[in-house]
Amino acid sequence: MGSRVKCCYAGNFLKTVKCWRMARGGDLTKNAFNSSELDVSNAFSSNSRRFLTTFTKSYESDTGAQFSNAKVSSLPKYVKIVEVGPRDGLQNEKGIILTSVKIQLIQRLVAAGLPVVEATSFVSPKWVPQLADAKDVMAGVRNLEQTRLPVLVPNLKGFKAAIEAGAREVAIFAAASESFAKANTNCTVEESINRFREVCDAAKKQNISVRGYVSCVVGCPIEGPISPDKVAHVAKELLQLGCYEISLGDTIGIGNPGTVRRMLQAVMQEVPASKLGVHFHNTYGQALVNIVVALQMGINVVDSSVAGLGGCPYAKGATGNVATEEVLYLLEGLGIKTGWTNFMPPYWAMNGQH
Amino acid sequence: MGSRVKCCYAGNFLKTVKCWRMARGGDLTKNAFNSSELDVSNAFSSNSRRFLTTFTKSYESDTGAQFSNAKVSSLPKYVKIVEVGPRDGLQNEKGIILTSVKIQLIQRLVAAGLPVVEATSFVSPKWVPQLADAKDVMAGVRNLEQTRLPVLVPNLKGFKAAIEAGAREVAIFAAASESFAKANTNCTVEESINRFREVCDAAKKQNISVRGYVSCVVGCPIEGPISPDKVAHVAKELLQLGCYEISLGDTIGIGNPGTVRRMLQAVMQEVPASKLGVHFHNTYGQALVNIVVALQMGINVVDSSVAGLGGCPYAKGATGNVATEEVLYLLEGLGIKTGVDLAQVEETGKFICEHIGRASGVKVGRSMSRTKGMSKL
Numbered sequence: 125m126g127s128r129v130k131c132c133y134a135g136n137f138l139k140t141v142k143c144w145r146m147a148r149g150g151d152l153t154k155n156a157f158n159s160s161e162l163d164v165s166n167a168f169s170s171n172s173r174r175f176l177t178t179f180t181k182s183y184e185s186d187t188g189a190q191f192s193n194a195k196v197s198s199l200p201k202y203v204k205i206v207e208v209g210p211r212d213g214l215q216n217e218k219g220i221i222l223t224s225v226k227i228q229l230i231q232r233l234v235a236a237g238l239p240v241v242e243a244t245s246f247v248s249p250k251w252v253p254q255l256a257d258a259k260d261v262m263a264g265v266r267n268l269e270q271t272r273l274p275v276l277v278p279n280l281k282g283f284k285a286a287i288e289a290g291a292r293e294v295a296i297f298a299a300a301s302e303s304f305a306k307a308n309t310n311c312t313v314e315e316s317i318n319r320f321r322e323v324c325d326a327a328k329k330q331n332i333s334v335r336g337y338v339s340c341v342v343g344c345p346i347e348g349p350i351s352p353d354k355v356a357h358v359a360k361e362l363l364q365l366g367c368y369e370i371s372l373g374d375t376i377g378i379g380n381p382g383t384v385r386r387m388l389q390a391v392m393q394e395v396p397a398s399k400l401g402v403h404f405h406n407t408y409g410q411a412l413v414n415i416v417v418a419l420q421m422g423i424n425v426v427d428s429s430v431a432g433l434g435g436c437p438y439a440k441g442a443t444g445n446v447a448t449e450e451v452l453y454l455l456e457g458l459g460i461k462t463g464w465t466n467f468m469p470p471y472w473a474m475n476g477q478h
Numbered sequence: 479m480g481s482r483v484k485c486c487y488a489g490n491f492l493k494t495v496k497c498w499r500m501a502r503g504g505d506l507t508k509n510a511f512n513s514s515e516l517d518v519s520n521a522f523s524s525n526s527r528r529f530l531t532t533f534t535k536s537y538e539s540d541t542g543a544q545f546s547n548a549k550v551s552s553l554p555k556y557v558k559i560v561e562v563g564p565r566d567g568l569q570n571e572k573g574i575i576l577t578s579v580k581i582q583l584i585q586r587l588v589a590a591g592l593p594v595v596e597a598t599s600f601v602s603p604k605w606v607p608q609l610a611d612a613k614d615v616m617a618g619v620r621n622l623e624q625t626r627l628p629v630l631v632p633n634l635k636g637f638k639a640a641i642e643a644g645a646r647e648v649a650i651f652a653a654a655s656e657s658f659a660k661a662n663t664n665c666t667v668e669e670s671i672n673r674f675r676e677v678c679d680a681a682k683k684q685n686i687s688v689r690g691y692v693s694c695v696v697g698c699p700i701e702g703p704i705s706p707d708k709v710a711h712v713a714k715e716l717l718q719l720g721c722y723e724i725s726l727g728d729t730i731g732i733g734n735p736g737t738v739r740r741m742l743q744a745v746m747q748e749v750p751a752s753k754l755g756v757h758f759h760n761t762y763g764q765a766l767v768n769i770v771v772a773l774q775m776g777i778n779v780v781d782s783s784v785a786g787l788g789g790c791p792y793a794k795g796a797t798g799n800v801a802t803e804e805v806l807y808l809l810e811g812l813g814i815k816t817g818v819d820l821a822q823v824e825e826t827g828k829f830i831c832e833h834i835g836r837a838s839g840v841k842v843g844r845s846m847s848r849t850k851g852m853s854k855l
Contacts, residue, residue, distance in 0.1 A: 380811020381770075409804035410811070412767045416735075450763035457734020457764070 200424035202461045204240065206371070206401060207233050207448055210261075211242040211276055213433025215252050216444070223257040227264035233430060234271045237463045238448075242295065245276035246286045262289040274335050278309075283323045287330065294327060296320045297337035298362060300355040301344035304375075308339075317361045324365040336362035337403065341372045341387055342379035349383075352390030360394040369399055371427055374414070377407025377444070384414045388421050401425030404446055406432065411446035412454050419460075426451055554778035556815045558594065560725070560755060561587050561802060563830070564615075565596040565630055567787025569606050570798070571834055577611040579833045581618035586829060587784060588625045590822035592802075596649065599630035600640045616643040628689050632663075637677045641684065648681060650674045651691040652716060654709040655698035658729075662693075671715045678719040690716035691757065695726045695741055696733035703737075706744030714748040723753055725781055728768070731761025731798070738768045742775050755779030758800055760786065765800035766808050773814075780805055785827035787834075803827060 210230050214221060226244070233241045243265055249256035258275065265273060274293040277283045286294055298316050299305040305313045327334045341355045359370045372391065374384070384404075391400065402418040402425070404411040415426055429445035452464050564584050568575060580598070587595045597619055603610035612629065619627060628647040631637045640648055652670050653659040659667045681688045695709045713724045726745065728738070738758075745754065756772040756779070758765040769780055783799035806820040 380808060382811045382813060408807050409766060409801065410808060412763060413770055413808060416767055416770070447763065453762045454734060454764060454767060457736045459736060 204425045206240040206427045207238045208242045209430040209433045213429040223260045230265050234268050240272040243273040246282035247278045259289040266290050280322050293333045295335040299339045300350050300358050301340040303346035304340045304344045334367045336367035336370045339373045339375045342374045342383050352387040356390040356394045359391050371401040371403045373403035377405030381417045384417050397422035403427035406443050406446040558779045560594040560781045561592040562596045563784040563787045567783040577614045580615050584619050586826040588622050591818040594626040597627040600636035601632045613643040634676045647687045649689040653693045654704050654712050655694040657700035658694045658698045688721045690721035690724045693727045693729045696728045696737050706741040710744040710748045713745050725755040725757045727757035731759030735771045751776035757781035760797045760800040
């Protein structure tokens with residue numbers, strides 16, 4: 125009974141879905157699913173297995189396949205991990221870490237297959253003493269040409285120092301919260317964006333890519349919940365400055381699937397998902413579920429920090445960055461490629477079993 | 479353009495979905511969604527806001543509403559948290575904790591609104607010295623009649639001791655892995671199930687509810703990956719013995735959304751989701767995403783441990799049980815009711831951690847003291 129009747133009604137369903145999509149008057153793929161992921165019209169055809177690329181093996185029962193259509197079919201096939209451990213992770217460490225150790229860290233992360241590793245920061249050593257050796261770190265990683273090694277810069281002066289030190293890519297940041305901008309950079313959000321305009325103009329002239337960060341995208345430690353529209357506005361501004369990608373940071377980790385979804389929807393009205401990344405903190409243990417929400421919405425860039433380095437300066441003792449290892453474990457389990465070359469399953473690798 | 483055209487095609491869609499459901503020849507709600515959750519036929523009617531009960535406020539854009547229909551509409555409205563801290567959490571602690579502290583812990587958890595709190599275990603003190611005071615703990619919580627307080631029992635002897643001590647509900651356990659059963663209980667899986675048959679028969683005679691645990695539902699520290707069919711078989715056996723609920727434990731926490739989904743699908747061929755709970759360990763940080771998978775598949779019972787008590791005995795230093803605080807934070811964010819007060823659980827976590835003499839293993843607990851107001855976000 126199953127398949128013949130299914131095809132009959134699948135026909136109706138297909139027509140309905142196609143009309144529904146046209147009726148919306150827009151391309152549903154605007155929300156940055158690859159069309160192969162969103163192409164629901166394949167869902168019930170004989171190509172359904174092709175459609176369910178990441179789950180062909182797992183879903184044998186019909187009911188299971190229906191669930192996977194609804195819920196995991198929209199996952200990207202590949203996720204780019206942006207490793208922020210050497211910068212965002214280390215900058216909060218109290219004890220100064222040797223330059224040689226930082227260089228080795230970056231080399232190991234690159235060797236493991238991570239496509240982007242944030243190497244260091246050219247923020248004044250007065251504020252971030254841990255990364256005072258930025259110039260030396262950059263000298264030590266100069267030969268790692270196959271990997272993108274962005275560095276954080278706070279202004280034009282920092283940008284120039286970064287370029288002189290050999291940086292080929294930079295990162296800038298703006299807060300979605302006025303209070304946080306005031307406390308962190310002593311200016312308004314608008315002023316900070318204008319400050320970065322000159323950085324981005326200079327970067328454009330020298331063919332240097334710029335990545336943008338937005339902080340406090342769900343909540344601010346000072347003013348509380350942040351309006352999704354504000355986040356969308358700031359993200360759009362950074363995009364218009366020339367950033368190739370905007371990383372949305374839940375700085376205090378209070379996001380949950382509900383608030384994160386709402387925020388991402390607002391942002392994706394202004395910035396396509398293909399230009400977005402997520403930088404979720406794990407302060408309340410919600411980072412992985414929030415990442416799954418982002419993946420389902422078409423975002424396929426995730427920031428994480430090796431060993432979960434980098435606490436939360438606003439909640440003493442709390443964790444901060446989500447651990448790269450946990451993100452990789454999740455993505456491997458979802459059948460999503462990352463380029464990570466060293467992944468070893470636990471226990472059985474140790475016992476020599478598969 | 480939007481709503482008029484939408485209604486026109488919604489009509490076709492509704493008919494298709496209804497036929498589709500009938501064509502399957504079965505009740506799709508068998509997989510334990512409340513029919514209101516699975517009733518996709520409402521999705522595009524004027525009642526769509528009612529359908530999206532937990533997300534009415536969040537989804538303003540049409541595209542957003544589509545996403546939520548597809549992905550979160552199948553979440554249960556209510557999740558029962560089974561708090562295992564006093565038993566599964568404490569049993570791995572080295573330093574012996576005073577009976578009075580254990581009793582206070584249970585009292586606080588009950589006061590926080592947890593509907594089920596696993597109080598202690600009647601496994602021989604030779605194996606679990608921490609819970610040698612099981613009888614005294616039960617005496618101390620005798621008055622907490624409104625809450626279910628199951629106790630773990632390994633055999634008929636333990637069952638009798640538990641009943642004598644005042645237990646009104648017991649829990650039994652079986653492994654989905656032969657190697658693990660051999661190492662843990664020195665018998666095969668089949669033998670352990672037979673051993674529990676007499677416990678369940680005695681329980682039935684005395685009107686005592688029995689909860690069943692299956693361990694190693696995704697992987698075993700000895701033999702590696704476990705076949706989902708084996709897990710389904712063991713779960714079914716426990717159900718047939720008379721367990722009212724089977725809790726599926728990822729004992730070494732290696733589950734991920736893919737393997738967990740596959741395992742749950744196999745189990746749900748034999749045991750309805752309404753009789754299942756999930757007991758995911760957070761050893762690889764995957765517990766919450768795995769819980770979401772389970773919720774989406776219709777399971778609405780989650781085991782967790784206050785302050786994330788209870789490490790993983792198979793991976794030194796690793797975390798074990800998922801923290802109740804983090805589960806509550808997730809469920810609140812998803813708009814799912816639990817009846818539990820997160821702040822009180824967090825206080826309880828601090829309380830027990832002080833007595834154990836270490837920092838809370840849960841991120842929420844560490845965070846909330848400084849960012850208390852943020853927890854409302």
